[in-house]
Amino acid sequence: MTTTLRQDIAHTSRDILVDAERSRRRPLWTPAFSLAVVVTLGLLVLSLLVGQFDVFADGNFWMFGITRIPRTVALVLAGASMAMCGVIMQLLTQNRFVEPTTTGTTEWAGLGLILVMWLAPTASLFVRMSAAVGMAFLGTMVFFLFLRRVSLKSSLIVPIIGIMLGAVVSSFSTYLALMTDSLQTLAIWFQGSFTGVIQGRYELMWIVLGVTVLVFLVADQFTAAGLGKDMATNVGLNYALVLFMGTAMVAVATGVTATVVGTLPFLGLVVPNIVALFRGDDLRSNLPWVCLVGISTVTVCDLVGRLIIAPFEIPVSMVLGLVGGVVFIGLLLRQRRKGGLVT
Secondary structure (H helix, E strand, O other): OOHHHHHHHHHHHHHHHHHHHHHOOOOOOOHHHHHHHHHHHHHHHHHHHOOOOOOOOOOOHHHHHHHHHHHHHHHHHHHHHHHHHHHHHHHHHOOOOOOHHHOOHHHHHHHHHHHHHHHOOOOOHHHHHHHHHHHHHHHHHHHHHHHHOOOOOOOOHHHHHHHHHHHHHHHHHHHHHHHOOOHHHHHHHOOOOOOOOOOOOOHHHHHHHHHHHHHHHOHHHHHHHOOOHHHHHHOOOOHHHHHHHHHHHHHHHHHHHHHHOOOOOOHHHHHHHHHHHHHOOOHHHHHHHHHHHHHHHHHHHHHHHHHOOOOOOOOHHHHHHHHHHHHHHHHHHHHHHOOOOOO
């Protein structure tokens, strides 16, 4: 580890401790948080009402229960869980540019899906999801092993390694899809759209609710792990166990979301950075905000995708990719102005 990197980590740890101390006693139900709750609920009501059929017309209420409610529930679960996955990854890697789509986790989940389609074409949705979760866990652990073996002279190296690994895995998945004539299916999986979320196809999403609750229960351990391995170990934290637990949570949330919805690019990058920009880095006090902003962001992007070329729809991944790309560049420029990018 270079002297510069040690100094960067020391400064980062000190900043995190200062921010955590400032935010420790912040009340949750502030006027701003109440307003955020009202805005989020308003967006969810819009999600229930916006579409190509009138929910108030005679005979359409059954369609409302089959399509609109499952879609809105999936928006809530996917938005909250993937935003929190970004927080976990950023704390474990001590890097603000990391989230499941920039570490290759999503691509590994896709590889699990295509392997199941190749080896067991008639497998149930649960089996496909299990394979996606397993491969996502394996891929994330490979990513952490790579990080241990490279010299981190720049904060950009971490997401570059993840994107590189993801590209290699994605290429292999595409090759398998071509060999098994399932390229179109693979493209649909990674399209990232809530169009196909209907009753009977979204129930697995409730699994990520358990992940979300678990993150709230162990938030303090992730915050301590975000101080770095040496400092976390010195305060009595089992760093390896927390790393394993965080990787498992990210794998479960990413695998389930990839199976039901597809890829939601940059969501885990944009939301935690926006929240941290205004509130600091204390995970426990930020978690409710991360959930709300994650739900609002994915709901707004889904509504835009539904309305912009109605009666057709644009996949939410396209809107998220555009928004996330702009925010990602903005973060890079902001980090450069602060002198955080060493090239």
